[in-house]
Amino acid sequence: MSSIEITKDTYLMWYESMLLMRKFEEKTGQLYGQQKIRGFCHLYIGQEAVLAGAMSVMRHEDSMITAYRDHAHALAKGTHPNAIMAEMYGKATGCSKGKGGSMHMFDKENHFYGGHGIVGGQIPMGAGVAFAEKYKGTDNVNIAYMGDGAVRQGALTETFNMAALWKLPVIFVCENNGYAMGTSVERTTIQTDIYKLGLPYGIPSSPVDGMDPVAVHNAMDEAISRARRGEGPTFLEMRTYRFKGHSMSDPQKYRTKEELESYKAKDPIEVVKLAIQKEGYANDQWFEEIEAKIKAQVDEAVKFAEESPWPEASELYTDVYVQQDYPYIRD
Numbered sequence: 456m457s458s459i460e461i462t463k464d465t466y467l468m469w470y471e472s473m474l475l476m477r478k479f480e481e482k483t484g485q486l487y488g489q490q491k492i493r494g495f496c497h498l499y500i501g502q503e504a505v506l507a508g509a510m511s512v513m514r515h516e517d518s519m520i521t522a523y524r525d526h527a528h529a530l531a532k533g534t535h536p537n538a539i540m541a542e543m544y545g546k547a548t549g550c551s552k553g554k555g556g557s558m559h560m561f562d563k564e565n566h567f568y569g570g571h572g573i574v575g576g577q578i579p580m581g582a583g584v585a586f587a588e589k590y591k592g593t594d595n596v597n598i599a600y601m602g603d604g605a606v607r608q609g610a611l612t613e614t615f616n617m618a619a620l621w622k623l624p625v626i627f628v629c630e631n632n633g634y635a636m637g638t639s640v641e642r643t644t645i646q647t648d649i650y651k652l653g654l655p656y657g658i659p660s661s662p663v664d665g666m667d668p669v670a671v672h673n674a675m676d677e678a679i680s681r682a683r684r685g686e687g688p689t690f691l692e693m694r695t696y697r698f699k700g701h702s703m704s705d706p707q708k709y710r711t712k713e714e715l716e717s718y719k720a721k722d723p724i725e726v727v728k729l730a731i732q733k734e735g736y737a738n739d740q741w742f743e744e745i746e747a748k749i750k751a752q753v754d755e756a757v758k759f760a761e762e763s764p765w766p767e768a769s770e771l772y773t774d775v776y777v778q779q780d781y782p783y784i785r786d
Contacts, residue, residue: 459676461669463736465511469668470731472510473503473724475749476527479536482753483526483543483557487703491761492543495610496557499527501698504723505630506531508671509598512679516593518566520581521600523558524630525570532567534560540756544762553766554774575608578627582618585625585688596624596682598675604635606649615690619656622687626678627653629690630665632697637709653690665695666721696721712720 480498487496510531513519521528529539534550542549542560549555550562562568568584571577581599588595605611606629618625629649632758633640640647653660659681664670671693678689696718700707731737772784 458680459672461511463670463734466727466731466734466736467741468511469504469507471725471745471749472531473507473510473668473727474745475536475752476503476506476530477724478749478753479530479539479756480526482757484699484703485538486543486757493545494556494558495523496543496703497524497688497701498699498703499524499697501718501722502630502632502665502695503527504668504671505628505665505693505695505721505728507670507727509628509675511561511668511672512675513598514595516566516595517679518568518584518588518595518597520568520577520584520597521570522574522577522605523570523572524602525558525560525564527565527611529560529562529565529570532562533565534562536752536756537759538562540760541763544763545765547764547766547770548579548759551606552770552774554770558664574608575603575605577601578605578608579610580626582614582623582625585623585682588622589621594683594755595626595753596626596679598626598628600628600630602635603629603631603633603640603649604643605629606652607644610693611652615653615656615658617648618688619658622685624682624685625688626675626682627658627688629692630648630695632695634697634701634709636701636744637705637707637710643786648692650690650692657686660690660692662692665693666718666723666726668723668727673713687753698722 480500484498486492506527519528519532526539538550542551542555543557545553547553551560558570558572578599580600581597585597631649650660650662663674674691681689
């Protein structure tokens with residue numbers, strides 16, 4: 456039984472938030488192709504329901520940490536699209552002052568703690584954030600996202616043991632899109648039911664339809680409620696699918712066009728749109744207004760990034776150590 460009811464407003468929020476993620480990522484892909492965005496770039500297109508279903512349960516004070524497919528996560532936590540786009544451009548007005556780029560963005564004010572490029576490196580860090588919340592006596596929780604490739608890192612098993620032992624308020628979420636970088640789960644692990652990895656540690660673990668925000672909402676609601684009650688971590692395997700490659704340089708030869716099309720038929724944005732129409736929650740004019748609003752937001756983000764200044768050369772030496780006069784930093 457869900458403690459946070461799914462209402463008309465929930466569906467409307469899901470649609471708008473997922474559409475923003477989708478349109479923002481589509482524009483990101485275009486800009487990368489134009490070499491406006493450099494370095495590595497990993498798009499989230501297709502997986503939006505995993506975040507939308509969490510957004511309808513989380514509080515602002517709850518924190519989130521993830522790997523390098525992180526643009527949509529920052530949007531979900533409330534980072535302004537302008538700051539995210541500027542960060543990908545490497546501009547001084549970016550959420551990490553242009554120093555993080557696509558893979559390493561960070562937003563302390565909105566409790567988004569990265570964007571991490573080391574595969575699985577964010578898993579123990581998420582537990583650390585949860586430990587801090589427990590130590591301070593809050594009932595805030597951390598959501599630690601990872602990909603299906605990261606679950607085979609040793610850091611996961613160590614973290615699971617510690618989080619379970621100390622009953623840390625952390626929800627571990629594996630976004631299983633089936634292929635990690637480009638090799639199927641079946642070829643890389645003996646345990647293809649990834650959620651079962653949490654069971655030996657006494658962590659409540661289950662699979663979730665990651666293409667359905669309703670299923671995600673209900674699973675996250677239960678997990679977050681447990682954490683707030685002091686009952687410890689949960690491990691959720693969100694079974695989802697990315698419509699684009701692992702990164703912008705991925706030729707995607709490891710999967711068939713037929714498989715891709717079968718998942719596109721389950722596009723969470725279209726599924727939610729149909730539900731809204733069926734329930735009469737909104738008319739065609741509302742959808743048109745939302746699409747126009749989001750187009751304007753994305754256009755504004757690009758304009759902001761284009762017009763923002765580059766970081767000063769002196770910025771190379773800032774934000775390296777907490778101690779401002781650290782003696783070994785020289786300009």
